[in-house]
Amino acid sequence: MTITSLTIIRPDDWHLHLRDELALAAVLPDTARQFARAIIMPNLNPPVTTVALAAQYKQRIEQAMLETRVQNFTPLMTLYLTDNTTADEVHKAADSGFVKAFKLYPAGATTNSAAGVTDLLGKCAQALEAMQARGVPLLVHGEVTDITVDLFDREAVFIDRVMLPLRKTYPELKVVFEHITTKQGAEYVRDAEGAIAATITPQHLLYNRNAIFQGGIRPHYYCLPVLKREEHRQALVEAATSGNPRFFLGTDSAPHAKHTKEHACGCAGCYSALHAMALYATAFEKAGKLDRLEGFASHFGPDFYNLPRNEDTITLVRQPYTIPAELSYKNGETLVPLAAGEQLEWQLAV
Numbered sequence: 032m033t034i035t036s037l038t039i040i041r042p043d044d045w046h047l048h049l050r051d052e053l054a055l056a057a058v059l060p061d062t063a064r065q066f067a068r069a070i071i072m073p074n075l076n077p078p079v080t081t082v083a084l085a086a087q088y089k090q091r092i093e094q095a096m097l098e099t100r101v102q103n104f105t106p107l108m109t110l111y112l113t114d115n116t117t118a119d120e121v122h123k124a125a126d127s128g129f130v131k132a133f134k135l136y137p138a139g140a141t142t143n144s145a146a147g148v149t150d151l152l153g154k155c156a157q158a159l160e161a162m163q164a165r166g167v168p169l170l171v172h173g174e175v176t177d178i179t180v181d182l183f184d185r186e187a188v189f190i191d192r193v194m195l196p197l198r199k200t201y202p203e204l205k206v207v208f209e210h211i212t213t214k215q216g217a218e219y220v221r222d223a224e225g226a227i228a229a230t231i232t233p234q235h236l237l238y239n240r241n242a243i244f245q246g247g248i249r250p251h252y253y254c255l256p257v258l259k260r261e262e263h264r265q266a267l268v269e270a271a272t273s274g275n276p277r278f279f280l281g282t283d284s285a286p287h288a289k290h291t292k293e294h295a296c297g298c299a300g301c302y303s304a305l306h307a308m309a310l311y312a313t314a315f316e317k318a319g320k321l322d323r324l325e326g327f328a329s330h331f332g333p334d335f336y337n338l339p340r341n342e343d344t345i346t347l348v349r350q351p352y353t354i355p356a357e358l359s360y361k362n363g364e365t366l367v368p369l370a371a372g373e374q375l376e377w378q379l380a381v
Contacts, residue, residue, distance in 0.1 A: 034321060035349045036380070037312065041341040042328035044069040044307070046170075046209055046230045046281030048300070049092065049106075051075055053361035056095045058286045061304040063096075063104040065379060067341045070107045070170070070281070073134055078111035078146050082123045085110055085130050103343075107131045107336075109170065113146055114154040121161035131336060132168040132207070133158070137176050137193075152196060159201050168205040168336070173216065174256055183240075186256055187215040198225060207335070210235065210283045212256040214266035220277050221270065228335045230281025231271045233310035234301045234369055239264045250292045251367045254285065255299040271327055272320035279331040282307045288364040289357065301369040306354060310369070312347050312377040345379060352378035 044062060047069040049055050062069055071092070073079035079088050085108040092106045110116070110124055112133045124130040136147035148155060162169055174185035175192055198206065205226040211217055212235050220229040232254075240258040243249055252258065270278045284307065285300025292298055303310060308328070315324045333340045352375045360366040 033349070036346055037321065037324070037348075037377075038344050038346045039325035040329035041065075041067045041343050041345050042280055042308065043067055043332050043341070044282050044284070044304075045207070045279060045332045045336075046070055046072065046232075046283045047304070048072045048074070048283070048285040050286060051088070051091065054286060055092065056099055057360050057366070058284075058302075058304055059092070059095050059104075060099050060101055062284070062307075063101040065308045065345060067103065067343070068105045068107055068338075070109060070131065073109045073111040074136060078113075079109070080111045080113055080116070080146075081120060082110070082127050082130055085124075085127075089129060109134045111136065111146065112148055112155060112158065112169070114149055116155060116158040118157040118161035121158050121165060121167060125161075125165035125167050132170050133162060135169055135171045137172065137174065137189075151193060152200060159197075159204060163201045163204040166205060166337075168207055170207045170209050172256075173208050173211065182257060183259060186211070186213045190215060190219050194219065198223065198227070205335075210256060210281060211267065211270075212259050213263045217266045217270040217278075221275060226335075228277045228279065228331070229270075230283070231267055231278060232281065232283045232301070233303050233307055233314065234258065235264065235267050236271060236314035237264075237310060237370075250294075250297040251369065251371065252301065253292070253297060253299055254283070254301045257299075268314060268318050272315055272318045272323050274323050274326055276326070276331040276334060278327065279335065280311065280328045281332075286360065286366050288360055289367050290364065292367065302358075302366055303369045305358065305368045306352070306375065306378070308345065308347060308379055309352060309375045309377040313375055316377075347377050348380045349376055350378050351376060 044066045108130045109132045138147035173189045208229040211229045239261045242252045284304040286302045287298040357365040
């Protein structure tokens with residue numbers, strides 16, 4: 032029997048880029064229509080490196096909520112880990128109540144990562160010890176930036192060079208391997224000991240690297256970590272739909288104006304906040320595991336972060352939905368959503 036609607040506990044997005052100022056106001060309502068909470072990435076320019084800066088950013092998000100009439104949404108703030116992050120700042124974060132994690136960007140790995148960490152174990156030891164002691168999660172962008180390593184191998188090499196030594200040194204540290212993209216990443220998170228989890232994006236569940244090059248270069252499918260081979264996509268689908276609580280939803284929705292994507296040196300990032308749950312439902316249904324979407328989207332993330340599950344619900348309905356070609360963004364610019372122009376069989380009920 033064909034399922035025509037699906038009601039689940041309202042999900043949360045455990046990896047989200049909201050940007051700032053006019054961009055923030057433009058994209059926030061898309062997330063809030065579907066998600067009750069979201070882990071907000073700190074890679075602004077300049078980055079959010081202290082509790083004081085996170086408090087200011089949170090206030091700007093809350094102001095944007097007022098201006099756009101968004102209700103019942105909670106931003107969960109993070110701090111940008113640097114070579115100079117102190118143990119004292121970790122303790123301030125743990126005591127704040129609103130900063131939920133630190134984010135590791137290896138220097139040069141992705142958008143606004145120039146201030147990222149250059150030597151994790153060598154320069155961040157005191158901060159990592161404090162995070163382990165206080166139960167503050169470390170969220171990792173899991174790619175090495177060594178230019179001698181092939182772009183498509185950066186995640187697998189990161190496991191050997193960074194993740195294994197990190198977790199051997201700090202075995203009680205809670206770690207989220209963000210937006211995993213490979214079979215090696217999925218298998219590592221599945222089998223590793225200790226408090227570890229991973230987020231998975233809709234684009235990495237639905238598309239392999241061919242999507243970037245079909246009919247020419249399609250920059251709106253370009254993200255970091257980049258889409259990988261089909262065998263890796265299949266491994267991610269298996270992990271996401273397995274019911275294993277170590278794998279949960281994180282869109283990594285990252286808005287960039289159309290002209291900055293369609294550029295000689297285009298930005299990395301896919302915008303999926305508009306239709307994220309319809310994309311995830313599509314991926315889970317293709318795998319024959321639609322019944323496991325609620326756990327992935329609504330249960331496992333809060334459980335890992337020691338937060339209560341949401342109490343209200345959303346409903347997805349089987350109704351054809353054509354993804355818009357463009358969306359209004361800021362300053363008269365437009366934004367192209369992931370898979371623009373494609374038709375989905377699911378959409379969020381109004």
